[in-house]
Amino acid sequence: MKLSWLDIRGLGELKEAVLQEALHHRVEGVVTDDPADLTGLPPTLSRVLFPTGDALPDKFGEATIVVVDPARHGVTPAELALKHPDLEFGRFVEITDAPTLEEACEAARTERWSLLLFRDPTKIPLEIVIAAAARSTGSLVTVAADVEEAEIIFGVLEHGSDGVMMAPRRVGDAAKLKAAAQESVPDLDLTELEVVGTEHIGMGERACVDTCSHFREDEGILVGSHSKGMILCVSETHPLPYMPTRPFRVNAGAIHSYTLSKDERTHYLSELQTGSKVMAVDIKGSTRMVTVGRVKIESRPLLSVHAVAPNGRRVNLILQDDWHVRVLGPGGAVLNSTELKPGDRVLGYLPSEDRHVGYPIDEFCIEK
Structure with a gap:
């Protein structure tokens, strides 16, 4: 402090x-x-x-x-x-x-x-x-x-x-x-989610979040279709064929998706812009705030990933349907999204509260 x-x-x-x-x-x-x-x-x-x-x-x-x-x-x-x-x-x-x-x-x-x-x-x-x-x-x-x-x-x-x-x-x-x-951001308790299926859902807009920070190899941002369940999307710090690494970037997901900011407030990926703050999270749940330098929104084929938490809560992530878009698994395993199959495990986070304009609030809310 x-x-x-x-x-x-x-x-x-x-x-x-x-x-x-x-x-x-x-x-x-x-x-x-x-x-x-x-x-x-x-x-x-x-x-x-x-x-x-x-x-x-x-x-x-x-x-x-x-x-x-x-x-x-x-x-x-x-x-x-x-x-x-x-x-x-x-x-x-x-x-x-x-x-x-x-x-x-x-x-x-x-x-x-x-x-x-x-x-x-x-x-x-x-x-x-x-x-x-x-x-x-x-x-x-x-x-x-x-x-x-x-x-x-x-x-x-x-x-x-x-x-x-x-x-x-x-x-x-x-x-x-x-x-x-308030220099520190509270750490998060991540959980292992089990993939139950994936599906190709056609074209849509996805957002690459380019930050002003250098992500570590075990670090990314949490993204999800629903406010009560997110998956840890890895940054482009890991080598890929045909292109250089971009350690400042997370190919995050479809533009409707939530991500976390300060005080666990959610933002739609479509809302982010130069100067916005997002929460970087590593596989141990350690967090820090990073500044957005730009957001690239482009039309791409999309893949829907369905997972389930140990408590039965269902989690969804829609991201670009391409092999080079990755998420993080237990122990920092880097998983290509298009190769995910039922039974695979990914790291995620389960916020306990619903949202109103991004702020946590205890109220009745159904997301599906």
């Missing part, structure tokens, strides 16, 4: 509403320059004091973390820690050139907390600091101008910053920041 800190300094009348929203969405920290703002906040929240003036207050109130700028405040975190062993201290660094970048790297290596403000739009300096802190036990918190930048910061160099501090502009920004900090 990444850390989300809300900077409430200078919010004025908006401050109380933002605080309530922060508590409701369980952000990890609130940053202020006034110790009075921290009074009465719950112990589950990091209460961060970051004075804006040149002098530190005589008392830190109920702060649990105090961030200082040694150049402005005239004291280092280490010196303060000796006087206040019950508090944690951090160093603020504004990165504008090579010397301040080196200062940030040193802070990342040695301080318990490093609060970093990068003035240039490039994220290369942040990459350097993250690399410098690779073996550090401290935490990096990077200032973001908005939620969009926060999402980028969380993903820099794959590891990303440990946290983001952002000043909200309106009520609702706390919820968006917290959502951006």
Whole structure:
């Protein structure tokens, strides 16, 4: 879990509403320059004091973390820690050139907390600091101008910053920041499905989903005709005759088919477009979100694959009727769809809820 800190300094009348929203969405920290703002906040929240003036207050109130700028405040975190062993201290660094970048790297290596403000739009300096802190036990918190930048910061160099501090502009920004900090996608419990038959069903449109990511050999996306049953379609990472591998692509299925996105929301393959998010899944059920670069929809002969789960639930997948279109079986076996026969086993997923505009919902619904 990444850390989300809300900077409430200078919010004025908006401050109380933002605080309530922060508590409701369980952000990890609130940053202020006034110790009075921290009074009465719950112990589950990091209460961060970051004075804006040149002098530190005589008392830190109920702060649990105090961030200082040694150049402005005239004291280092280490010196303060000796006087206040019950508090944690951090160093603020504004990165504008090579010397301040080196200062940030040193802070990342040695301080318990490093609060970093990068003035240039490039994220290369942040990459350097993250690399410098690779073996550090401290935490990096990077200032973001908005939620969009926060999402980028969380993903820099794959590891990303440990946290983001952002000043909200309106009520609702706390919820968006917290959502951006949710770096992991819950794993899924895959199940083995038994193929009970296939049939050639004629022409239709199928979608190739081309992503901005490199799929692993045991990874693909879940696709199915019904929201309560999907089959794991493998990416084109495996060699094929007559064409090169395309490790970013999944020849996924007919355009009416469902696939999974964040929070297990379903999307029709026909809805996907540049910038959409889909869930990549491997044979162990490990998941990650990947970004769609494009979707290719073309008319092709189609094959309908019928399978059944151990609990009797029937699953259907309609995909391109061609030998090179594949699905994944137990142990990562790569199975050519046109060679599937009754008794073969494929990997699938059985969502437990029906769908309304893609969102899980517990209601009466029959799909057939």
